[in-house]
Amino acid sequence: MKIFSIILMVISPTAALAAWETNMPRGVTPTSEIAYDLHMLIFYITVVIGILVFGAMLYSIIYHRKSLGHKPASFHESTKVEIIWTVIPFIILVGMAVPATKALILMEDTRDSEITLKVTGYQWMWQYEYLEDSVSFFSKIDNESNVARRLDSGVDVTGVDHYLRNVDNVVVLPTNTKVRILLTASDVIHAWWVPELGGKKDAIPGYINEMWVDIKEPGVYRGQCAELCGKDHGFMPIVVKAVPKNEYYKWVSIQKSNKVAITK
Amino acid sequence: MSANIDKLHDDHSHTPTGIMRWITTTNHKDIGTMYLWFSLIMFFIGGLMALVIRAELFQPGLQLVVPGFFNQMTTMHALVMIFGAVMPAFVGLANWQIPIMIGAPDMALPRLNNWSFWILPFAFTMMLSTLFFESGGPAAGWTLYPPLSLQGGDSMPFVILSIHLLGLSSILGAINVIATILNMRAPGMTLMKMPIFVWTWLITAFLLIASMPVLAGAITMLLTDRFFGTSFFTASGGGDPVLFQHIFWFFGHPEVYILILPAFGIVSTIIPAFSRKKLFGYDSMVYATASIALLSFIVWAHHMFTVGMPLAGELFFMFTTMLIAVPTGVKVFNWVATMWRGSMTFETPMLFAIAFIVLFTVGGFSGLMLAMVPADFQYHDTYFVVAHFHYVLVPGAVFAIIAAVYYWLPKWTGKMYNESLGKLHFWLTTFFVNLTFFPMHFVGLAGMPRRIPDYAVQFADFNAIASVGAFGFGLSQLLFVYILYNALKQRVTAEDKCWEGAEGLEWTLSSPPPYHSFEKAPKID
Amino acid sequence: MKNFKNIYLSLTLFAVFMFSFSYMLVPLYDIFCEITGLNGKTNQEKVMNINENPTERFIRVKFTSTIANSAPFIFEPVDREMTVQIGKIYNTFYTLTNNSNSLKHATASPSVVPSEDAEYFKKIECFCFSQQEINGLETKELPLQFIIDDDLPSDTKTLILSYTMFNTTDQIGSNLEK
Numbered sequence A: 001m002k003i004f005s006i007i008l009m010v011i012s013p014t015a016a017l018a019a020w021e022t023n024m025p026r027g028v029t030p031t032s033e034i035a036y037d038l039h040m041l042i043f044y045i046t047v048v049i050g051i052l053v054f055g056a057m058l059y060s061i062i063y064h065r066k067s068l069g070h071k072p073a074s075f076h077e078s079t080k081v082e083i084i085w086t087v088i089p090f091i092i093l094v095g096m097a098v099p100a101t102k103a104l105i106l107m108e109d110t111r112d113s114e115i116t117l118k119v120t121g122y123q124w125m126w127q128y129e130y131l132e133d134s135v136s137f138f139s140k141i142d143n144e145s146n147v148a149r150r151l152d153s154g155v156d157v158t159g160v161d162h163y164l165r166n167v168d169n170v171v172v173l174p175t176n177t178k179v180r181i182l183l184t185a186s187d188v189i190h191a192w193w194v195p196e197l198g199g200k201k202d203a204i205p206g207y208i209n210e211m212w213v214d215i216k217e218p219g220v221y222r223g224q225c226a227e228l229c230g231k232d233h234g235f236m237p238i239v240v241k242a243v244p245k246n247e248y249y250k251w252v253s254i255q256k257s258n259k260v261a262i263t264k
Numbered sequence B: 001m002s003a004n005i006d007k008l009h010d011d012h013s014h015t016p017t018g019i020m021r022w023i024t025t026t027n028h029k030d031i032g033t034m035y036l037w038f039s040l041i042m043f044f045i046g047g048l049m050a051l052v053i054r055a056e057l058f059q060p061g062l063q064l065v066v067p068g069f070f071n072q073m074t075t076m077h078a079l080v081m082i083f084g085a086v087m088p089a090f091v092g093l094a095n096w097q098i099p100i101m102i103g104a105p106d107m108a109l110p111r112l113n114n115w116s117f118w119i120l121p122f123a124f125t126m127m128l129s130t131l132f133f134e135s136g137g138p139a140a141g142w143t144l145y146p147p148l149s150l151q152g153g154d155s156m157p158f159v160i161l162s163i164h165l166l167g168l169s170s171i172l173g174a175i176n177v178i179a180t181i182l183n184m185r186a187p188g189m190t191l192m193k194m195p196i197f198v199w200t201w202l203i204t205a206f207l208l209i210a211s212m213p214v215l216a217g218a219i220t221m222l223l224t225d226r227f228f229g230t231s232f233f234t235a236s237g238g239g240d241p242v243l244f245q246h247i248f249w250f251f252g253h254p255e256v257y258i259l260i261l262p263a264f265g266i267v268s269t270i271i272p273a274f275s276r277k278k279l280f281g282y283d284s285m286v287y288a289t290a291s292i293a294l295l296s297f298i299v300w301a302h303h304m305f306t307v308g309m310p311l312a313g314e315l316f317f318m319f320t321t322m323l324i325a326v327p328t329g330v331k332v333f334n335w336v337a338t339m340w341r342g343s344m345t346f347e348t349p350m351l352f353a354i355a356f357i358v359l360f361t362v363g364g365f366s367g368l369m370l371a372m373v374p375a376d377f378q379y380h381d382t383y384f385v386v387a388h389f390h391y392v393l394v395p396g397a398v399f400a401i402i403a404a405v406y407y408w409l410p411k412w413t414g415k416m417y418n419e420s421l422g423k424l425h426f427w428l429t430t431f432f433v434n435l436t437f438f439p440m441h442f443v444g445l446a447g448m449p450r451r452i453p454d455y456a457v458q459f460a461d462f463n464a465i466a467s468v469g470a471f472g473f474g475l476s477q478l479l480f481v482y483i484l485y486n487a488l489k490q491r492v493t494a495e496d497k498c499w500e501g502a503e504g505l506e507w508t509l510s511s512p513p514p515y516h517s518f519e520k521a522p523k524i525d
Numbered sequence C: 001m002k003n004f005k006n007i008y009l010s011l012t013l014f015a016v017f018m019f020s021f022s023y024m025l026v027p028l029y030d031i032f033c034e035i036t037g038l039n040g041k042t043n044q045e046k047v048m049n050i051n052e053n054p055t056e057r058f059i060r061v062k063f064t065s066t067i068a069n070s071a072p073f074i075f076e077p078v079d080r081e082m083t084v085q086i087g088k089i090y091n092t093f094y095t096l097t098n099n100s101n102s103l104k105h106a107t108a109s110p111s112v113v114p115s116e117d118a119e120y121f122k123k124i125e126c127f128c129f130s131q132q133e134i135n136g137l138e139t140k141e142l143p144l145q146f147i148i149d150d151d152l153p154s155d156t157k158t159l160i161l162s163y164t165m166f167n168t169t170d171q172i173g174s175n176l177e178k
Helices: A001-012 A030-063 A077-107 A143-148 A244-257 B002-014 B017-025 B028-056 B066-101 B110-132 B155-183 B196-227 B241-258 B261-274 B282-298 B313-325 B325-341 B348-371 B373-377 B381-413 B417-445 B457-488 C004-036 C114-119
Strands: A115-122 A124-130 A137-141 A173-174 A178-185 A190-193 A202-203 A209-214 A221-224 A238-241 C060-066 C071-078 C082-087 C089-098 C104-113 C120-126 C132-134 C141-148 C158-167
Touching: A030 A077, A030 A209, A030 B325, A030 B348, A030 B373, A077 B313, A077 B325, A077 B373, A115 A173, A115 A190, A115 A202, A137 A244, A143 B066, A173 A244, A178 A190, A178 A202, A178 B261, A178 C158, A202 A209, A202 B373, A238 A244, B017 B028, B028 B066, B028 B110, B028 B457, B066 B110, B066 B155, B066 B196, B066 B241, B066 B261, B066 B381, B110 B155, B155 B196, B155 C004, B196 B241, B196 B261, B196 B282, B196 C004, B241 B282, B241 C004, B261 B282, B261 B325, B261 B348, B261 B381, B282 B313, B282 B325, B282 B417, B313 B325, B313 B348, B313 B373, B325 B348, B348 B373, B348 B381, B348 B417, B373 B417, B381 B417, B381 B457, B417 B457, C060 C071, C060 C089, C071 C104, C071 C158, C082 C089, C089 C104, C089 C132, C104 C114, C104 C120, C114 C120, C132 C141
Parallel strands: A115 A178, A173 A238, C060 C158
Antiparallel strands: A115 A124, A124 A137, A178 A209, A190 A202, A190 A221, A221 A238, C060 C082, C071 C089, C089 C141, C104 C132, C104 C158, C120 C141
16 A cells, blocks of 8 residues: 555656755756856855854854843954954855866866757747757647746646647757757846756857857756846746657658748 | 025925825935835735745645746845845835934935936836736846846836936936935044944945846846847847847945845844943944945856856955855844843844844855855755745845834834834844745755745655745734834834933934934034 | 035946946947857858968768748758868858748858857858848858868867858847737
């Protein structure tokens, strides 16, 4: 009986969606892993500093109170102490800056990419163009979510498949391939973000930005627009399906032969 | 000077009463009172908008509002809270406290002081009225990024005009503050003998004059781009939407220090009073505040790490942003050192001040995390950022303002508030503020973007908690209003020195002080 | 009494200065970018006096296009990718079709990645320098002549040039409300 209920819990949609998640995903790319590792490092450092500072405060609150008869000391300055607690934090910051700088240089290096995906943000959907293969299509929120999200739709959204994070046409990318992603927009500023792929860049009309991903594990990765772009900013999700290289090339040739109709 | 004051004094038999008193007053105490009441009203208006937001976000799916209106709520909530609640509250405290802390009879320009205040209700009536326009109020976020803000409806020119007026009010107020502090201190009160609250306001006033005009320039460029054919921010005309972001945040970053430096001054006043021990490192605190103010001009692009800046730019702003943690940390250490081996009691102002130190520091930690660019790529435009700034602004700036009101209310009014109720207000507020904003760290890290009216189901649980917290927080502030009402109807008059450990010239005056105080400068030893 | 008037005057001047500073930021950014080389943008005006100086080095140049704000255009590069010898002049075209029935004005805005290499992509002849007039249902060929400067950093192997085509028929009063 217990096993049955555990199985039920595991296969039910809400359990699979990892509710109560408190942390960033480590993700499946070198960039997502760098971001995660740096995030955790700084987090641990701040926890230690917090324990020290708040610990001192707590001790003081408990023992240095008038109700216990504690009389106030009269010291009120010390140049030595000021220097110490200026220099030590500075050194800690330098210690943080070194890995952060290394990480950033790596993240901004788009050289030697194998394929280029151009992402164009629209109000309120994405357009994807595989530059080397001239495959191009629009991707918008899938119909089930789009109907359910309307005010007074009457639909229970918890029953919708990947509510607000499902699209009609997914982006297929090959694993273990450095993919350069170009970002631009047609109307206002958007931002393309898939947490598990790491990195986020704004999509700015009239200009192109670039970032890179190298997806190490096949799977489906979901994200959202991350720059306020108007009323349906919350309703233009991103779905990336990462597959092994040969599967990717098969998919590309199907797209080319279909010449998937571009409809808004 | 004193001859003029005597003449004015005689004229009091002819000063208007009733509503005309408040419209025409040039008295810093009256004007301070008006700023503070205005701020409280705006705090509730902004709070109501927050509750619309949190009510909609209580559950996944759209239950209450359409997405376009939701965006108006997030935009207006920020504009109202920043420009209508926090800034006017600090100006109100400046008006009340600066003259009586430095032994001056009033502010340097009393009539300009009156105008600076009355601009505010006018400007906010205009701004809030846009919510009732057919095309609705502004919905591009308080940051007004183009091209989105250029798509706005009829509200845009009105919002821009009201922001211009608010900026004017702030700049005029700042000039008044600086002139008062530099020129009207009682003889013997050198700059390094001034109360620390006065120092923080002196520095804040310089920040205001340096930054508000830059905002004025940025929004004027938006206006001309929309209506007069310029193309500062459109690529087709050779412009760049990112230019707006640079100009806006050049204002925007000093602005957030404007929102916190007076709070630092308040906490630096209250902690020593209730520790019965002098502020540790007064000189350091002054230098740290000045360093923060100077550094605040070279960190702005940390709000823009994802726009596609060159690597050198990203590194520069990452380093300067990390650097600003140093003087901020120095201040926190100095407060703890003030408490250390003091003789503390924990009346309501002290409770809020201690909570400020802890919770502002939590906000500072998330700020440090945000400074690290590779990680920021995952935090930017998510609820992690929302959590960060609400921690530094709510249990940060707002707690300091509340602490200041509890601390100085008996001085201003001669009435003491009910201490048990004050403590209850504190505990409820602190509990609910954390219930509201702490879960936002989690959903942000888990992938929830900001400025969305609806979210994927995995974010539901923490959002529900945050919404419950928000309503609890809002209701707890009604208790604060009751506490004020209850205090004001007391008949017992408070003493001159309302708090055993309080230091400063204001405590030599009666509670309440005379309408005109320090007409003759006091002696400073 | 103390110098009140001086304080008022200097603070007011300071405020006025900061207002004009925000406008000064517009050209200051361009100057800063030029001085530091953190350019990110290709030349906005024609380059004069170009000397061909072909080197041994080849890179890939890709061309892409975007249409802004649902303008009624079709806008595509004729060459999607070229193998380009550094220091040699090349010619290519973009085609612009006006899908509407009426005369339109169109303006293109260029952008190059990697942005730190943008300054080495030198446009000699470019339709992006001027507004295009195009009749209803007309198709035009828009020429682009360029050269890659041989100061291009040695580890750059690919440059991507993007044009965004805007409908600038209605110059005053910008985008339609959505």
